[in-house]
Amino acid sequence: RSSLKIGLIPADGIGKEVIPAAQKAIEALGSDIPKPEFVPLLAGFEYFTRHGEALPEETVSALKECDCALFGAVSSPSRRVTGYSSPIVALRKILDLYANIRPVISVAANPADKPDVDLVVVRENTECLYVKQETITTTENGREARATRLITERASRRIGKMAFELALDRPRKHVTIIHKSNVLSITDGLFRETVRAVPQLPEVNGRFDGITIAEQLVDSAVYRLFREPQIYDVMVAPNLYGDIISDAAAALVGSLGLVPSINAGDDFVMGEPVHGSAPDIAGQGIANPIASIRSAALMLRRLGYAKGADRLDKAVDEVIREGRVLTPDLGGHAKTTEVLDEILKRI
Ligand code: NAD
Ligand code: MN
Numbered sequence: 001r002s003s004l005k006i007g008l009i010p011a012d013g014i015g016k017e018v019i020p021a022a023q024k025a026i027e028a029l030g031s032d033i034p035k036p037e038f039v040p041l042l043a044g045f046e047y048f049t050r051h052g053e054a055l056p057e058e059t060v061s062a063l064k065e066c067d068c069a070l071f072g073a074v075s076s077p078s079r080r081v082t083g084y085s086s087p088i089v090a091l092r093k094i095l096d097l098y099a100n101i102r103p104v105i106s107v108a109a110n111p112a113d114k115p116d117v118d119l120v121v122v123r124e125n126t127e128c129l130y131v132k133q134e135t136i137t138t139t140e141n142g143r144e145a146r147a148t149r150l151i152t153e154r155a156s157r158r159i160g161k162m163a164f165e166l167a168l169d170r171p172r173k174h175v176t177i178i179h180k181s182n183v184l185s186i187t188d189g190l191f192r193e194t195v196r197a198v199p200q201l202p203e204v205n206g207r208f209d210g211i212t213i214a215e216q217l218v219d220s221a222v223y224r225l226f227r228e229p230q231i232y233d234v235m236v237a238p239n240l241y242g243d244i245i246s247d248a249a250a251a252l253v254g255s256l257g258l259v260p261s262i263n264a265g266d267d268f269v270m271g272e273p274v275h276g277s278a279p280d281i282a283g284q285g286i287a288n289p290i291a292s293i294r295s296a297a298l299m300l301r302r303l304g305y306a307k308g309a310d311r312l313d314k315a316v317d318e319v320i321r322e323g324r325v326l327t328p329d330l331g332g333h334a335k336t337t338e339v340l341d342e343i344l345k346r347i
Pocket of ligand 2: 243244247274
């Protein structure tokens with residue numbers, strides 16, 4: 001590639017503050033990556049309130065012309081809004097970004113030490129309750145709401161393969177399957193069974209034989225995550241559990257403002273901080289830009305630009321380790337731009 005076309009979708013709230021920071025960090029990489037060409041794109045709840053749609057067709061078609069993208073966050077209201085549907089949930093489906101990969105890593109005080117927490121949540125990104133097939137009817141007992149939870153063998157198999165693939169590249173080579181098959185023996189049962197069977201698939205050719213497999217019910221998985229996070233390496237989970245576990249894991253490393261992700265498919269990758277639009281701090285210029293900068297690093301790494309990704313990660317680690325210039329979520333007093341400047345100096 002002679003240039004790298006990167007779609008930027010800040011969307012709502014602090015997405016508008018952290019995505020420009022990630023853009024500056026990418027620009028600072030110079031010749032370690034192909035010349036970046038940024039394509040600003042619109043989507044989100046605010047866009048919806050003005051234009052009646054949350055994800056304009058131009059954004060989708062422009063994204064299909066990009067090499068990769070960075071998404072900020074959307075402010076999806078908790079009440080039902082007629083005609084509105086979350087653009088990020090839609091984009092994951094439209095672009096078939098079936099894996100949401102969320103590394104949660106603590107920064108050791110001494111760079112030579114192993115981090116206390118070093119795990120990756122691999123979240124299925126296209127089905128489970130997020131198919132959003134909800135209905136409501138009125139019965140003699142009042143209103144009755146139902147939701148469909150879809151688990152397919154195909155999606156479970158490909159997310160399982162992704163999890164084992166990631167485990168191969170990690171020193172511990174250990175996969176924990178998260179489920180609730182003791183209650184949901186059919187849906188979670190299918191997920192659990194299908195992921196477990198991945199190493200025996202003929203097309204896998206025994207490549208995953210050296211990987212150890214454990215499984216854990218989702219509720220006790222969260223308990224053990226807080227008590228002994230070291231037991232986890234790769235955690236693979238259906239969509240909803242994966243969403244919840246990764247926010248919980250963020251607490252172990254200090255802030256949601258630190259945890260990145262990529263939405264990955266077979267031919268596209270979109271970086272996205274794990275956090276949301278943070279309406280409680282939006283507009284104050286104090287959002288932590290690190291999750292977005294690390295998401296940019298993950299995206300570049302997936303595209304094969306390990307050197308650029310390493311430079312971003314190293315710069316971020318140094319700023320965290322020094323602990324002098326941090327945003328309030330990490331106990332500091334710095335603004336987003338001050339943290340960004342510290343990072344830029346070290347890239
Ligand atoms: P949130 O992640 O926005 O915020 C949770 C808490 O973490 C807040 O106290 C917030 O201030 C803090 N926080 C999050 N990111 C931070 C950062 N970068 N720096 C400093 N502090 C940070 O979760 P929420 O409050 O449950 O949701 C708010 C909105 O975001 C909702 O409308 C929700 O729908 C949306 N949301 C969107 C996404 C997404 O776009 N993928 C994900 C989660 C939530
Ligand atoms: Mn979430």
